[in-house]
Amino acid sequence: MVKAPRCDKEGLKKGPWTVEEDQKLLAYVQEHGHGSWRSLPVKAGLQRCGKSCRLRWTNYLRPDIKRGKFSLPEEQTIIQLHALLGNRWSAIAKHLPKRTDNEIKNYWNTHLKKRLDKMGIDPVTHKPKANVFGLGTGQAKDAATLSHVAQWERARLEAEARWVRESKTIPTSNINPPPPYQCPPAARSIKNKEEISGRRPAAAARPPCLDVLKAWQGVVFDMFSAKGNSIKSPTSTLTFPETSPRLVPGAATHEKSTAAPGGYPADNDIIVTNNPDDHQTNNVEGSEWECFDKLNQVPQMMNQQVYQSSVAMHGMGSPATNFCDAYNDSAWFLENTCFAEANDKAPVMDELTHILARNPEDKKSSLGELENNNGSVDSAVQNTTSRYYWEMMSSQNLMMDSNMFN
DNA sequence: AAAGAAGACAACCGCAACTGC
DNA sequence: CGCAGTTGCGGTTGTCTTCTT
Structure with missing residues (x-):
């Protein structure tokens, strides 16, 4: 015979909580702590079972709960x-x-x-x-x-x-501080x-690949947002390679690029090269130059993990080629996967600035502070902070310590 | 404007693990 | 070790809101 739940047996209230009930529970817990959940409802003057009170507290009333849209x-x-x-x-x-x-x-x-x-x-x-x-x-x-x-x-x-x-x-011992026992x-x-x-848990389960992707997205978004470009998502069309800006390594726009699918770069493609002298041979003008210049910082920002993932996916090429591949994959990923939220770059940038703000040695620690009078990010400072960011991201401690995002 | 469908979220239920005696 | 009470967890349901026709 199945025992009837206590709530049913005693005719206690069920269903949605009222504001008054919330206030009673909140006031009681804040003053006395919850103690025994079973005895709490009577003490707090609630016609609920302890289990219901506990759930309401842990899932809704607790002060350390963030509500609202997931980033x-x-x-x-x-x-x-x-x-x-x-x-x-x-x-x-x-x-x-x-x-x-x-x-x-x-x-x-x-x-x-x-x-x-x-x-x-x-x-x-x-x-x-x-x-x-x-x-x-x-x-x-x-x-x-x-x-x-x-x-x-x-x-x-x-x-x-x-x-x-x-x-x-x-x-x-590679994790800081060393946890006292294995998982x-x-x-x-x-x-x-x-x-x-009261011991510290073993290494937190945060796969590094996620961080790399996230970091990569942050850098990519940064470059494009600084230029006024947008990685605009075609959302349902799944046609990124044909419709969105794409990075093409090395070749000038008037030359056939072996790395560009279909041969010649499209009009909105962005040429990437490691050699500043190549500027002279590319027909890239005006605003595109700015982006071009920013992209020349990339090899420094491109840490081993991103580089290796690109090599693993596409084979070994020049740094510019592997950078383009990694970028295009990342942009593609943003647009065509569940991670895609059109124009939703704010959370990524928030996180980037948040992490940059943790740089104890860099007083200019957020992108907002890095902006010059023109509202653009100074490239030298950005380069420094970006590099620092990548160094941080590639360090094992941060990769494995979930507190980084707390 | 109304009705039904779908979506979103809070809350409940039952089970398993834990705790203290 | 066994038992009863408590707590935590995950699946599921109920209810309210929003959307669609």
């Missing part, structure tokens, strides 16, 4: 962690400060899952669904798109697997042991 970095984190952890919402929530597991779960079920599904990616496995490659049905472009997704996905998963392996084998298998046990011992 792009938060979405990325959820997707990335879901690929790693599955439906372990509480574990995912630990990497999203001020978000509750319930909120993340709801957001996944109502938004992210559907978005992945529409993209043809299985939201459970995070792999492209086999049956979406419709042959002979005019879906060649979509198939190519999805193939690209699959390629990135595979690279990502490999990176994650590598990272997981390394996080188990790398001496934890035991059961998540729940970990948590409780931490709570009991």
Whole structure:
């Protein structure tokens, strides 16, 4: 015989909470702490069961909860962690400060899952669904798109697997400060042991590849926003290579570029070169020069991980070629994947400036402070901070320490 | 303008793990 | 070790809002 829930048995109130109930609970917990949830409702004068009170507090009333729309970095984190952890919402929530597991779960079920599904990616496995490659049905472009997704996905998963392996084998002394014990298998046990011992958890599960992509997006957005360019998303059309600015390595606009699909660069393509002298041979004028100049900073900003991911994806080429590939992939990724939110660069830039602001040695620590009288970012200072940013991003400590984003 | 559908989110339920005796 | 009570978690449902026809 199934025991009736206490709430039912005692005829306690269920359903949505009223403002008065919230106030009672809030006032009580703030004054006395929750103590035993079971005894709390009577003490607080609530006609609710303790469990209901606990849920209301943890999911809604707690003061350290952030509500409202999820930012792009938060979405990325959820997707990335879901690929790693599955439906372990509480574990995912630990990497999203001020978000509750319930909120993340709801957001996944109502938004992210559907978005992945529409993209043809299985939201459970995070792999492209086999049956979406419709042959002979005019879906060649979509198939190519999805193939690209699959390629990135595979690279990502490999990176994650590598990272997981390394996080188990790398001496934890590399993590600052050194955690006192290794990660035991059961998540729940970990948590409780931490709570009991007050110890720092083992290396936080933040895959470096996500950070690299995020960082890359930040730099790319920065370059384009400074120029007044926009990486405008065609959203549903999935036609990025034909319609959006594309970076083409090396060749002048009047010469056939071997790296440019289709040969000659398109009108809105942007030529990239490592050799400043090439300026003289390119028919790039006016505002495009500004961007051109900014792009010459790129090899310095391009750290090993981005470079290697580009090499892995496209093969070894010149730095400019691999930069173009990495950029185009990143821009493509922004436009054609679940990460795409048209013109939604603010969260990425917020995060970039936030991280730059952590530079203890650089007093000019945000992009806002770097702006000159013209409202543009001084290239030398930007170069310094960008390089610093990449150095930070490539350092293992930051890659593995989720506190970086707290 | 009204009705139904879909979306979004809060809340509930049941189970498993943990805790203290 | 066993048991009862408590807490945490994830799946599911209910309700309200927004959108579509």
